[in-house]
Amino acid sequence: MTLAGEFIYSPLEERDIPELANALHSELVYQYIGGMPSRADFDLWLHLSIAGPPSEATGERWLNFTVRLAESREVIGRLEANIHDHLAELAFLYNPRLWGCGYASQGLLWLQNQLRENTSVQSFWATTHPENQRSSGLLQRQGYVRVPTQGVPTLYTYDSGDHVYKRSL
Numbered sequence: 664m665t666l667a668g669e670f671i672y673s674p675l676e677e678r679d680i681p682e683l684a685n686a687l688h689s690e691l692v693y694q695y696i697g698g699m700p701s702r703a704d705f706d707l708w709l710h711l712s713i714a715g716p717p718s719e720a721t722g723e724r725w726l727n728f729t730v731r732l733a734e735s736r737e738v739i740g741r742l743e744a745n746i747h748d749h750l751a752e753l754a755f756l757y758n759p760r761l762w763g764c765g766y767a768s769q770g771l772l773w774l775q776n777q778l779r780e781n782t783s784v785q786s787f788w789a790t791t792h793p794e795n796q797r798s799s800g801l802l803q804r805q806g807y808v809r810v811p812t813q814g815v816p817t818l819y820t821y822d823s824g825d826h827v828y829k830r831s832l
């Protein structure tokens with residue numbers, strides 16, 4: 664568990680799932696990331712995230728964190744990094760009630776610092792739906808540059824038509 668300013672970041676655990684559902688199981692959160700899952704599928708995705716990459720996914724490492732407000736301990740979002748091929752694919756999901764406060768930006772900064780300090784990845788990548796302006800705005804404010812999809816390395820979070828953003832270290 665890490666206390667960073669107003670936030671607590673901790674590795675995702677099974678016991679976080681009900682609180683994460685309160686924060687994130689909503690149409691707004693899933694509007695641009697595949698559509699609203701059933702509650703069972705929401706839980707299943709987190710169970711699989713905690714279990715880690717399947718054995719055939721050689722070389723992949725998944726890092727998942729739950730984000731809480733330090734003062735109230737309220738769960739407000741989650742961060743993930745899929746590390747492979749000397750790069751990290753990053754993703755961030757926050758409670759819509761708290762969008763517009765800069766919390767996700769601070770979470771992304773924290774995650775990038777973790778990766779710089781604890782891994783040897785050489786670049787950060789993120790994929791977003793073209794209409795997901797909050798996500799692309801966050802990435803651009805943090806120095807990510809949109810790159811042409813032709814020639815990018817394999818990205819497991821990429822869906823056809825996504826915009827791809829990269830930040831080199």
Ligand SMILES: CC(C)(COP(=O)(O)OP(=O)(O)OC[C@H]1O[C@@H](n2cnc3c(N)ncnc32)[C@H](O)[C@@H]1OP(=O)(O)O)[C@@H](O)C(=O)NCCC(=O)NCCS
Pocket residue numbers: 691692693695696753754755756757758761762763764765766767768769790791795797798800801
């Ligand atoms: C993507 C997502 C995390 C962005 O959340 P967000 O709150 O808009 O992002 P930020 O933390 O960068 O906040 C930016 C807003 O806070 C404001 N802000 C206030 N203090 C700030 C600070 N210290 N730093 C940055 N922004 C700050 C900005 O001006 C901006 O305001 P605006 O929305 O009125 O333009 C959120 O929309 C989300 O969870 N979406 C659903 C999941 C998703 O699609 N994830 C992306 C793909 S994995």
